[in-house]
Amino acid sequence: MVTKVVSSSRRxxxxxxxxxxxxxxxxxxxxxxxxxxxxxxxxRSTGATSMTER
Incomplete structure (x- = not known):
């Protein structure tokens, strides 16, 4: 990936x-x-837990 980025930047x-x-x-x-x-x-997790607790 690094080599590709360098080559593209040079081009x-x-x-x-x-x-x-x-x-x-x-x-x-x-x-x-x-x-x-x-x-x-x-x-979402906190909301689900609060709803189940209620």
Whole structure:
């Protein structure tokens, strides 16, 4: 993966900003998705437990 990224970055020397921004966006989006999923799962589990307790 690292070698592929380096080769692609070297090939796209004329447009270095587009790939960098896309990579950053992908990383940020992945982190946000994981956090949101974790929060949703935690809220669902707590909600289910509270409903069962009630």
């Amino acid at each position: 796209n020397t004329t447009k270095p900003r587009i790939p960098s921004t896309s990579k950053r966006f992908m990383i940020v989006s992945s982190c946000v998705v994981t956090k949101t999923v974790a929060l949703l799962e935690s809220t």
